[in-house]
Amino acid sequence: MNLHAVLAIYRFEMARTFRTLTQSIISPVISTSLYFVVFGAAIGSRIDQVEGVSYGAFIVPGLIMLSVITQSISNASFGIYFPKFVGSIYEHLSAPASFLEITSGYVLAAATKSLMIGLIILVTAFFFVDMGIQHPFWMLLFLVLTCLSFSLFGFIIGIWAENFEQLQLVPLLLVQPLIFLGGAFYSASMLPPFWQGVSLFNPVIYLVSGFRWSFYGLADVAIWWSLLAILAFTLACLVIVGWIFRSGWRLRG
């Protein structure tokens, strides 16, 4: 095991995060704060409670998920795409490091960064709304698992992408709609029965539901389904990464 390689990649990526502190951390916090103001204060003041929780507090878990998922994907995909773009990927390919070690370095760094953002948004939320966390351990577990699995997913996108447009394609066309339709701003129970059924095919609904449960004890689906969904997604990403590793797809000529 080449732990030095994992650490070298991790440090290098974290250095990039801190070098670009404004884009990396401050801007997602500002944009999420805007959501609080618009949805929580402006719109929320006209909406009564959702299942006994004020609307402002209700959307906090969904907003954190929204940021954490998009950040994980963009951090990890950019992290591995950039060396491909500038050509410095030759070094990774010729290094005495396994693909798993290289993946770990990038995924851990991307997940760390989105975890930091998620926690900062959480702290920020306490300034806007009155809220509590019923199951802090589960909250942290869901948060960490989401960071890791979507960073893995982003890593795969970064390897797949052959230009900057493709790098944006999956997050914009697939992930963004799934998150917005994933119950970040509403409870699935507010939908007509047909759309409730459809939304069960959206994997994000399980994540948001589980995460919201850890805050308020409210869930659209059973907590175990949520846990199963995130673990299954992580496993699927790991299988794909393993296949990329064996085949050298998009990396090795």
Place this chain on the structure above:
Amino acid sequence: MAAIVSVEKLTKRYGRGVHALKEIDLAIEEGEILALLGPNGAGKTTLISCICGIASITSGRVLVGGHDNVAEYRAARAQIGLVPQEVNLEPFERVINTVRFSRGLFGKGRDEAYLERTLWQLSLWDKRDAQVRELSGGMKRRVLIAKALSHEPRILFLDEPTAGVDVGLRKEMWDTVADLKRHGVTIILTTHYIEEAEAMADRIGIISEGEIKLVREKAALMRELGRKLFVIELMEPARRVPEGLDEYDLSLSEDGRELTYTYDTTGDGTGITRLLNALSERGLRARDVRTEQSSLEDIFVDLVGKDAA
């Protein structure tokens, strides 16, 4: 001497079509500078990519310090440093950090003293905190070398180290390479500049169309394939090559002032004395004489064909 890198029947095909390398056999000796000379598209970079693990091997095998570069890729790759042809660097990172990154990636713990020595050696120490994008072209190339040396490799591959580099910088690069050799690093460089191979290499391999045409010690190669020219500058211009000298391979310059005699340096006698006597018997007097050695370029052109050079 034992081979530090041994390439055995290495074949590389891209997809179904391009047959980039055809059963290459090559042994690289420890401590030498081997220049791989060949036209563009000959397979130089593909060969390096296969040895370093960037490209997969279709068949055959590569041993680095006795380790198979696929089955024991960690042991094999840890011994290799690679300087690519293109300046492939992250533009916004600081020099020292990119070098630290490379060292870690290749499995070595921190050693700031070693990195400092390496950066001094490459005249980069003053620039250690500069962002890569702020550096000149020559400095960027040296950063690539510093990265390749960061994990103390025994073998250094330089892929076209001076392609597109001005003359002053090229000389500087040659000095750097000579210095690395003095430190005991085995160096394999590819080039299509014959002058470069001639100036630096101990041995020269000529590669063309995916095959190694020959690998020979530079001096032996020059001796073996080298022809020498003996040029006689005449006092008075001649109209044609004097008669009765058919046994010599003579040619006359257009202005009639120079007679050129081409001979093989490996022969027992060169025939120069006899030729001079024969000329004076015919009343031709020499104003001056000089000899010229055929360059590696001529050998190269002979081997791979005029179009390629």
